[in-house]
Amino acid sequence: MSTFYMPARVFEEEGAVLNHAGDLAAMGRKALLVTGRRSARANGSYDDVVKALESKGVSHVLFDEIEENPSTHTIMKARDFGVSEGVDFVIGIGGGSPMDAAKAISLMICHKGEGVDYLYRAGADDSVLPIVCVPTTCGTGSEVTPVSVLTIPEKQTKKSIPFKIFADLALIDGRYLASCSPRVLHNTAFDALTHLIESYLNSKASDYSRMCVDAGLRVWSRSLPVIRGERTAGPEDYANMMRASMMAGMAIAHTATTLPHGLSYSVTTKLHVPHGKATAYFTAGYLSEAPEKARSYLLQTAGFTDLADFRTVYHRACGEIEAEEGLLKEVLQGAVEELSSNPVKLGLAPFPVDREKLEKIAFYELTHA
Ligand SMILES: [Fe+2]
Missing domain, CATH: 1.20.1090.10 (Dehydroquinate synthase-like - alpha domain)
Incomplete structure (x- = not known):
């Protein structure tokens, strides 16, 4: 048997984020923006997302502490922040790290009573908040994969979490690559x-x-x-x-x-x-x-x-x-x-x-x- 399953809605065009502000706003009432420390601001993607959300009256908060190869500890910190802010959807902006992190954070916000071990509890409930991905590098494809790879600091290695989590919406604009080295x-x-x-x-x-x-x-x-x-x-x-x-x-x-x-x-x-x-x-x-x-x-x-x-x-x-x-x-x-x-x-x-x-x-x- 062969299966083809790709549930993310993909819009790829110049100005994708602003052109699809309505689709973005339809995801919820308050967004958690998940980024690394610098690049989302440098390449204009963060500003586009904020502008698109504000044009539709959707509020948002920012967690900009995602490191390269994000650790399970960072996911938990972002989860606690998202829960305390009452967000109802998550937007990952950046390369694979922020997008993979957005999926794991979305999972953990939905399971706010659980500890870090939930991230690797195979077969556990996989409910998530809606997820939007805005890629700003050209490698991971995380915007259309169900994969979230995290670093487990205690084991000094990276490992995919056992949940298959797709973004609901991917907004893709090649212009964000222009500021990449x-x-x-x-x-x-x-x-x-x-x-x-x-x-x-x-x-x-x-x-x-x-x-x-x-x-x-x-x-x-x-x-x-x-x-x-x-x-x-x-x-x-x-x-x-x-x-x-x-x-x-x-x-x-x-x-x-x-x-x-x-x-x-x-x-x-x-x-x-x-x-x-x-x-x-x-x-x-x-x-x-x-x-x-x-x-x-x-x-x-x-x-x-x-x-x-x-x-x-x-x-x-x-x-x-x-x-x-x-x-x-x-x-x-x-x-x-x-x-x-x-x-x-x-x-x-x-x-x-x-x-x-x-x-x-x-x-x-x-x-x-
Ligand atoms: Fe890869």
């Missing part, structure tokens, strides 16, 4: 690409999920010249990057991510490597294990000539992992150990994965330097 743009664009690749090379892939992958790869390829440094980005590139990220989100909403994402989490938490840079670090290794036909299709549809071209562009665009080799090896080995004990994630690879194969993928960049 090239590094953030590149890292997040590679995150989107890894979503497309991992969704395709996935035991849960179907014609429906691959429909999103195929369209996503073609849209992604249009901005490859920007990532290659052949020209500077323009409005059309920003729109394409946002669209590719969203299509990649729709793809992983149906399949989940697989080995590169599974290996990346410890690299991010232990070496502070940005998410997209960390997932793409394992992508060449993952692709090298795929059947030749699938590998060529994925690379060429995205605009690369071959695996070597992919690696050259990746290293130039995202930079190297700055860690002493001994430490990097230790972290990679730890990532292998952690993923080895996650049969669900391992089972998402479309080929059998034993310890040896996982090590080959994890250490691919080091052994092919």
Whole structure:
């Protein structure tokens, strides 16, 4: 059986937030705006949301303390704030961190008597307040996925919460990318690409999920010249990057991510490597294990000539992992150990994965330097 389910209403256009102020206002009477410390203000998205809400007489409060890779502690702090303010919907504005956080905060506001352990209580009631997502980076696709990845400080790792929480409304405007640094743009664009690749090379892939992958790869390829440094980005590139990220989100909403994402989490938490840079670090290794036909299709549809071209562009665009080799090896080995004990994630690879194969993928960049 194949299923296609994507309940978020998506509006993608220049001026999306203001153009859809009515849809935004229909979500409730008082909004909790969830952002990081700076970027939502710098790129204009926060001002647009405030303007749209105020034009419709909807009140709002701001929680702007979402850090990169938000911790469960931050979610609880925002939950307490939201409950004390009596909010009835949540708007996540920013990259994956504020949007993932908005989903978890919405869940916890609905379960205001529960403690932090509720976030990982599989099978518990998943009622949430309405959620709106306004993405301002082009990687996560969180605006159309049911995923919320949080950092568990006590375990020093990142993990998806076991609830499937979709936004009700996604308002997408490529102009918010214009103030991103090239590094953030590149890292997040590679995150989107890894979503497309991992969704395709996935035991849960179907014609429906691959429909999103195929369209996503073609849209992604249009901005490859920007990532290659052949020209500077323009409005059309920003729109394409946002669209590719969203299509990649729709793809992983149906399949989940697989080995590169599974290996990346410890690299991010232990070496502070940005998410997209960390997932793409394992992508060449993952692709090298795929059947030749699938590998060529994925690379060429995205605009690369071959695996070597992919690696050259990746290293130039995202930079190297700055860690002493001994430490990097230790972290990679730890990532292998952690993923080895996650049969669900391992089972998402479309080929059998034993310890040896996982090590080959994890250490691919080091052994092919
Ligand atoms: Fe990702």
